Every structure is written in C-alpha cells, then in structure tokens.
Amino acid sequence: xxxxxxxxxxxxxxxxxxxxxxxxxxxxxxxxxxxxxxxxxxxxxxxxxxxxxxxxxxxxxxxxxxxxxxxxxxxxxxxxxxxxxxxxxxxxxxxxxxxxxxxxxxxxxxxxxxxxxxxxxxxxxxxxxxxxxxxxxxxxxxxxxxxxxxxxxxxxxxxxxxxxxxxxxxxxxxxxxxxxxxxxxxxxxxxxxxxxxxxxxxxxxxxxxxxxxxxxxxxxxxxxxxxxxxxxxxxxxxxxxxxxxxxxxxxxxxxxxxxxx
Numbered sequence: 001x002x003x004x005x006x007x008x009x010x011x012x013x014x015x016x017x018x019x020x021x022x023x024x025x026x027x028x029x030x031x032x033x034x035x036x037x038x039x040x041x042x043x044x045x046x047x048x049x050x051x052x053x054x055x056x057x058x059x060x061x062x063x064x065x066x067x068x069x070x071x072x073x074x075x076x077x078x079x080x081x082x083x084x085x086x087x088x089x090x091x092x093x094x095x096x097x098x099x100x101x102x103x104x105x106x107x108x109x110x111x112x113x114x115x116x117x118x119x120x121x122x123x124x125x126x127x128x129x130x131x132x133x134x135x136x137x138x139x140x141x142x143x144x145x146x147x148x149x150x151x152x153x154x155x156x157x158x159x160x161x162x163x164x165x166x167x168x169x170x171x172x173x174x175x176x177x178x179x180x181x182x183x184x185x186x187x188x189x190x191x192x193x194x195x196x197x198x199x200x201x202x203x204x205x206x207x208x209x210x211x212x213x214x215x216x217x218x219x220x221x222x223x224x225x226x227x228x229x230x231x232x233x234x235x236x237x238x239x240x241x242x243x244x245x246x247x248x249x250x251x252x253x254x255x256x257x258x259x260x261x
Contacts, residue, residue: 058095111222115165122168129171131184135194138186142212145182147242149219149232150207152186152195157203163223170228180245181232208235 071080088101117125133141133150142148151167153160171183188195188203198207198214206219215235221227236242 058091110220111224111227112159112162113166113169113224115169117165119164119168122165126172128168129175129183130168131182133184133186133194134191138194139212141182141184142209145180145209146211147180147236147239148182148184148209149228150184150186150209152188152198152200152203152205152207154188154203156189160204163204166223166225166228169225173225173229174232177229178248179232179236180242180248181236210239 069083069086071082072078087103089097090099090101092098130151131141151160151163153163155161167183167185174181174183186194186198186200188200206223208215208219219228219231221231236245
C-alpha cells in the first residue's frame with residue numbers, strides 16, 4: 001500500500017532527491033568545464049646525487065660509437081643524454097666480454113664550413129679534384145696511393161651535402177701543397193656493395209687508409225678545410241716514410257711533374 005498510494009512525505013522526499021541530483025549535476029558539470037592550475041613540491045628522500053641505472057645491450061652489427069642512450073622521465077617531457085657514462089666492451093665470437101674499450105666521451109658539436117659556391121660551381125670553374133671511387137677502380141686506386149683519405153657518403157644525407165664543397169676544397173689544398181695523399185669519395189647509394197665491404201655504418205664516414213688498410217678510428221673532428229688539412233699533415237708526419245713530405249713537396253715545386261689521380 002505504501003508503494004501504490006501517494007503521500008505528502010513521499011512527495012517531499014522525491015522533490016528533495018530531485019533537487020539534490022540537479023545540484024550535483026550542475027556542480028559536476030561546472031567543475032568539468034572549468035580548469036585550474038595547481039603545483040606541489042615533492043622532496044626526494046634519497047641522499048645520493050645520482051641514480052644508477054644498470055643495463056646491458058649487445059649489438060653485433062652496429063658499432064657502439066653510433067649509439068646514444070637517453071633517459072626520459074615518467075611524463076616523457078624531460079630527457080637526459082647519458083651516453084658519456086656508458087662503458088663499452090668488445091665481445092668475442094661467443095658474445096663474452098673480451099676487451100674493455102673505455103667510456104664514451106661527451107660528444108661535442110662538430111664545426112662545419114660555409115662556402116659561397118656550390119659543388120657544381122666548383123667543378124665548372126676549377127675542375128674536379130676528388131677521385132670518384134667505385135667497385136671496379138677501388139683496388140687499383142688504393143694501390144697507387146699509400147696514404148689515402150676517403151669520404152663515404154649518401155646523396156640524401158644533409159650532412160654529406162654540407163661536407164661536399166669542403167671535401168672538394170680540401171682536395172684542392174692537398175694538390176696545391178703536393179701532399180702525397182689520395183683524396184677520394186664513394187657514393188654509397190650507387191656503390192652499396194663496396195660500402196658494405198668497407199663496413200660503412202654512418203654517413204658521412206671519413207676514413208684514413210694506409211697501404212689500402214683502414215686506420216681506426218674514423219675521422220670525427222671538425223669538418224672544415226683547415227681541420228682536414230691539419231689532420232692529414234699529422235698523419236704524414238707520424239709516418240717514417242712521409243715525415244719529410246714538405247721537403248719532397250718543395251723539390252716537386254722546383255721540378256714540376258704530372259700528378260696522377
């Protein structure tokens with residue numbers, strides 16, 4: 001009977017419930033539509049100045065020089081590069097640690113050189129001084145140059161495009177100074193087989209060769225003409241056969257001969 005007959009008490013309770021529900025709906029809708037900014041500070045209880053993260057990553061085909069390690073916070077808004085604190089080990093054929101290769105150094109920004117002419121303009125006005133290597137002429141060219149410096153690049157690489165005029169200018173300076181160095185370049189898109197044979201893993205790769213053998217590590221200093229020329233001079237002066245190259249160059253200037261590419 002209480003559920004089928006209307007009473008004054010039931011009507012009052014129903015109206016109160018409707019009013020409360022309406023009030024809750026309006027307040028929740030207003031809270032959802034409005035935003036406010038609040039901040040809080042959480043103090044870390046740890047007394048250690050650094051957090052130690054242990055990880056072990058083994059890569060068989062990628063040289064660790066080309067790997068960086070970044071640590072992100074939980075929200076993904078803050079990143080810290082910890083590559084400089086990573087220890088490197090050489091592995092044997094059984095993937096066991098063989099030699100300790102030290103820690104990564106803090107990578108500094110490499111300087112590039114700006115030119116007022118494009119590579120095509122240099123070729124049109126002054127000719128081509130860098131020898132283009134491919135799978136057919138590579139061995140013969142290396143046999144003719146005991147000391148060689150080679151740029152292995154990809155045409156789509158922005159840094160390779162920026163280096164191209166500098167590399168051409170560097171070859172001109174080598175020619176002017178009569179330095180006993182072969183300066184070449186390999187297009188790794190057209191000569192993929194040769195670049196795989198040379199184990200090129202990054203672009204551009206600037207590699208020094210002595211008697212056809214690559215001298216590690218690859219060049220990673222500034223990509224300016226002065227830096228490249230200085231590096232080449234130091235390489236020659238460190239070799240017992242070519243340490244007097246300046247005197248030989250002066251003699252060639254007095255008795256000019258045809259220089260083979």
